[in-house]
Amino acid sequence: MTATKSKTWKIKDIKGGITSAQGFRAGAVTAGIKASKKADCGLIISDFPCCCAGAFTTNAVRAASVDWCERLLPSKSIRAVFCNSGNANACTGKQGIADTKKIALDIAKLLDSEKEVVLVAQTGVIGHFLPMDKIGKSIPGLVNNTKKSVANSGADFARAIMTTDTKMKECSFTVSTKSGTFLIGGCTKGSGMIHPNMATMLAFITTDAKISPQNLNLVVKKTVNKTFNNLTVDGDTSTNDMVLVLANGATGVSVNQGDPLLAFEEALYKVCEVLCQKIAEDGEGATKRVEINVCKAASFEDAKKAAKAIANSNLVKTALFGNDPNWGRILCAIGYSGAIFSKENIVLRLCGTTVFKSMRPVVFDAKKLSNLMKKPVVHIDVALGTGKESAVAHTCDLTYDYIKINAEYHT
Amino acid sequence: MTATKSKTWKIKDIKGGITSAQGFRAGAVTAGIKASKKADCGLIISDFPCCCAGAFTTNAVRAASVDWCERLLPSKSIRAVFCNSGNANACTGKQGIADTKKIALDIAKLLDSEKEVVLVAQTGVIGHFLPMDKIGKSIPGLVNNTKKSVANSGADFARAIMTTDTKMKECSFTVSTKSGTFLIGGCTKGSGMIHPNMATMLAFITTDAKISPQNLNLVVKKTVNKTFNNLTVDGDTSTNDMVLVLANGATGVSVNQGDPLLAFEEALYKVCEVLCQKIAEDGEGATKRVEINVCKAASFEDAKKAAKAIANSNLVKTALFGNDPNWGRILCAIGYSGAIFSKENIVLRLCGTTVFKSMRPVVFDAKKLSNLMKKPVVHIDVALGTGKESAVAHTCDLTYDYIKINAEYHT
Numbered sequence: 001m002t003a004t005k006s007k008t009w010k011i012k013d014i015k016g017g018i019t020s021a022q023g024f025r026a027g028a029v030t031a032g033i034k035a036s037k038k039a040d041c042g043l044i045i046s047d048f049p050c051c052c053a054g055a056f057t058t059n060a061v062r063a064a065s066v067d068w069c070e071r072l073l074p075s076k077s078i079r080a081v082f083c084n085s086g087n088a089n090a091c092t093g094k095q096g097i098a099d100t101k102k103i104a105l106d107i108a109k110l111l112d113s114e115k116e117v118v119l120v121a122q123t124g125v126i127g128h129f130l131p132m133d134k135i136g137k138s139i140p141g142l143v144n145n146t147k148k149s150v151a152n153s154g155a156d157f158a159r160a161i162m163t164t165d166t167k168m169k170e171c172s173f174t175v176s177t178k179s180g181t182f183l184i185g186g187c188t189k190g191s192g193m194i195h196p197n198m199a200t201m202l203a204f205i206t207t208d209a210k211i212s213p214q215n216l217n218l219v220v221k222k223t224v225n226k227t228f229n230n231l232t233v234d235g236d237t238s239t240n241d242m243v244l245v246l247a248n249g250a251t252g253v254s255v256n257q258g259d260p261l262l263a264f265e266e267a268l269y270k271v272c273e274v275l276c277q278k279i280a281e282d283g284e285g286a287t288k289r290v291e292i293n294v295c296k297a298a299s300f301e302d303a304k305k306a307a308k309a310i311a312n313s314n315l316v317k318t319a320l321f322g323n324d325p326n327w328g329r330i331l332c333a334i335g336y337s338g339a340i341f342s343k344e345n346i347v348l349r350l351c352g353t354t355v356f357k358s359m360r361p362v363v364f365d366a367k368k369l370s371n372l373m374k375k376p377v378v379h380i381d382v383a384l385g386t387g388k389e390s391a392v393a394h395t396c397d398l399t400y401d402y403i404k405i406n407a408e409y410h411t
Numbered sequence: 412m413t414a415t416k417s418k419t420w421k422i423k424d425i426k427g428g429i430t431s432a433q434g435f436r437a438g439a440v441t442a443g444i445k446a447s448k449k450a451d452c453g454l455i456i457s458d459f460p461c462c463c464a465g466a467f468t469t470n471a472v473r474a475a476s477v478d479w480c481e482r483l484l485p486s487k488s489i490r491a492v493f494c495n496s497g498n499a500n501a502c503t504g505k506q507g508i509a510d511t512k513k514i515a516l517d518i519a520k521l522l523d524s525e526k527e528v529v530l531v532a533q534t535g536v537i538g539h540f541l542p543m544d545k546i547g548k549s550i551p552g553l554v555n556n557t558k559k560s561v562a563n564s565g566a567d568f569a570r571a572i573m574t575t576d577t578k579m580k581e582c583s584f585t586v587s588t589k590s591g592t593f594l595i596g597g598c599t600k601g602s603g604m605i606h607p608n609m610a611t612m613l614a615f616i617t618t619d620a621k622i623s624p625q626n627l628n629l630v631v632k633k634t635v636n637k638t639f640n641n642l643t644v645d646g647d648t649s650t651n652d653m654v655l656v657l658a659n660g661a662t663g664v665s666v667n668q669g670d671p672l673l674a675f676e677e678a679l680y681k682v683c684e685v686l687c688q689k690i691a692e693d694g695e696g697a698t699k700r701v702e703i704n705v706c707k708a709a710s711f712e713d714a715k716k717a718a719k720a721i722a723n724s725n726l727v728k729t730a731l732f733g734n735d736p737n738w739g740r741i742l743c744a745i746g747y748s749g750a751i752f753s754k755e756n757i758v759l760r761l762c763g764t765t766v767f768k769s770m771r772p773v774v775f776d777a778k779k780l781s782n783l784m785k786k787p788v789v790h791i792d793v794a795l796g797t798g799k800e801s802a803v804a805h806t807c808d809l810t811y812d813y814i815k816i817n818a819e820y821h822t
Binding site (some may be wrong): 127318326 | 456471473505506537729730732733735740747752770813820
């Protein structure tokens with residue numbers, strides 16, 4: 001992620017998502033899992049076997065689908081990713097395990113493949129058995145849908161995986177390297193129960209670059225640790241979190257070493273960062289997105305601890321909702337974060353205004369700063385004063401609507 | 412805390428607080444720190460030098476008063492405890508340290524003592540300098556007030572230390588042992604920024620039993636770890652938390668060993684437990700108190716981790732507000748708590764109704780359970796299925812009013 005003086009690659013933002021890269025198709029159907037009757041099952045298919053790596057929730061209570069995927073990855077032969085919303089298939093015991101396997105098997109049959117090339121992801125309410133009759137009946141239509149070459153089918157998939165999300169979330173980039181040009185794009189869902197460790201909720205990323213499963217795995221773990229793992233909406237680590245990255249090599253552009261590998265890493269970071277920002281912006285009840293940059297830390301871990309403690313503080317997040325420059329709550333959160341910092345050198349900035357420095361409060365115009373806090377993105381910048389490392393955390397404010405959504409999202 | 416078959420002591424709940432025990436007096440004044448013009452400074456004085464032990468916040472950003480008290484304790488010569496509300500004197504650098512010392516000195520002079528026998532506690536907004544002129548002017552009156560023998564002066568003190576609290580919080584007990592009878596009582600404040608580690612906010616406990624500083628220190632640390640450290644309102648550990656326990660030995664009843672020591676330990680536990688319940692009940696915006704009992708754990712630490720994760724989950728707490736038996740969120744929180752549990756044997760009960768057992772959801776009447784959840788106290792019981800240890804955590808629901816209070820509690 002360091003900006004070299006003479007970069008040999010170029011990354012350009014383009015419209016699109018998981019079907020931007022060559023050889024990837026997607027589709028969606030309404031199986032009837034959600035009461036809303038909106039699309040609730042999506043499928044990604046690659047024309048060629050994919051190298052695939054992932055990152056998964058660290059919650060000890062995990063959905064059967066998380067275990068299914070983690071056991072199969074990294075892999076070099078993935079063909080499809082199924083995802084349903086409306087039901088997390090978590091805390092459902094042996095029945096849940098059997099149901100996940102059955103879905104993989106049904107799809108694999110229609111692709112003339114083994115079930116081990118089909119990944120499964122799920123999101124929704126915990127502790128309810130999947131309506132397998134409805135899902136089973138919808139699978140042939142779903143596979144058929146992905147065979148049609150339809151524009152925006154990636155967006156259809158991105159919409160089918162939404163739960164309390166209010167916006168579909170996708171992005172994509174072209175990456176031109178000296179070895180050739182490839183595409184990378186992704187989509188994600190997530191709005192509440194967001195405190196990934198790994199990974200927030202679900203994110204699916206595809207690329208037509210060529211990369212080994214080992215390299216892909218390393219880059220994915222490293223990037224997720226810097227992006228999705230520093231994202232929080234409410235401090236609750238979900239049972240179903242996963243990030244899957246599929247590389248089908250359709251362009252023949254190898255990114256296994258040198259500058260192309262650096263380019264791929266930067267592009268993957270960009271995709272993950274944009275998807276994180278989109279989740280924070282669409283956090284349950286959020287009126288604004290918050291980006292916390294902690295720098296001058298002795299280690300990345302220190303910077304991360306401080307940034308995440310601020311991002312997780314209900315008191316900081318309600319103050320942000322109230323446009324209240326109550327910076328004491330930010331310093332308090334750094335204090336209990338466990339991060340090492342210098343009491344003498346710590347500097348705290350809110351929306352670009354310095355509020356604490358040289359061990360004492362700095363006088364500022366509270367009305368002016370409160371007005372700056374009304375913008376859609378609020379920046380909190382902290383220099384810990386102990387070194388050169390940094391980390392970024394993403395979150396949103398805590399509002400009446402978060403309470404409303406979660407007190408009324410009935411089981 | 413184990414109930415022996417032939418207990419040689421009796422503990423009885425009586426009306427009162429910090430001035431119930433012999434030889435303790437208290438008072439309060441309005442110095443003008445709070446905009447509300449309500450009483451904001453309180454003082455406890457003991458007629459005899461006290462053994463005193465305490466527990467303090469683990470937040471690395473701490474108020475000068477926390478450092479002042481921690482340096483002096485345990486002690487056998489404490490005479491007074493000053494507490495102001497409306498200003499935490501945290502993040503105020505060298506000025507804050509000097510101000511704390513000046514308060515102790517001013518009070519000590521009026522008591523013909525050294526400043527090292529006066530403890531100082533503070534609560535309120537972070538990052539503002541104390542209005543020392545106002546406090547200085549009010550100290551002579553405050554010391555005078557405590558000299559009068561007024562009924563309810565303990566309650567006056569308990570009211571003067573309130574911030575966003577809606578209720579004054581105190582309790583007391585008589586303890587009859589074979590060595591004689593003594594009294595123990597306490598008061599506390601706390602409503603938000605409650606996630607003590609140690610200690611929630613401020614609690615002051617007095618007793619006329621006779622106990623050595625070493626014994627008192629051991630019992631205090633042990634009891635606080637089981638009570639205040641398992642209390643949470645919003646997951647934010649304050650910069651000013653402290654629990655102080657003063658024993659002046661006025662009754663001559665020694666509780667340094669044997670059954671009297673066990674009796675003292677049980678009585679202190681009761682005081683701390685009642686004060687915790689009172690804080691949870693008065694948590695910012697709370698409509699109900701929540702008590703989480705985790706049993707059959709391999710260790711106290713496991714039980715505590717699981718109980719605190721549930722108590723801290725915004726998703727659990729909004730579901731409780733909505734009277735929604737969404738037990739999946741509880742199981743999810745146990746999953747990310749880090750506690751060791753048995754997937755096969757874990758049992759989850761909500762308001763006495765079993766909702767998860769033998770690795771699968773238990774069918775229950777959702778409407779009936781939702782009605783049970785409307786009571787002022789909700790019980791969540793979890794058996795981890797791995798041993799015999801247990802822990803209790805205290806919290807409240809997360810509501811619209813929490814957001815209101817904290818988005819509008821302006822600096």
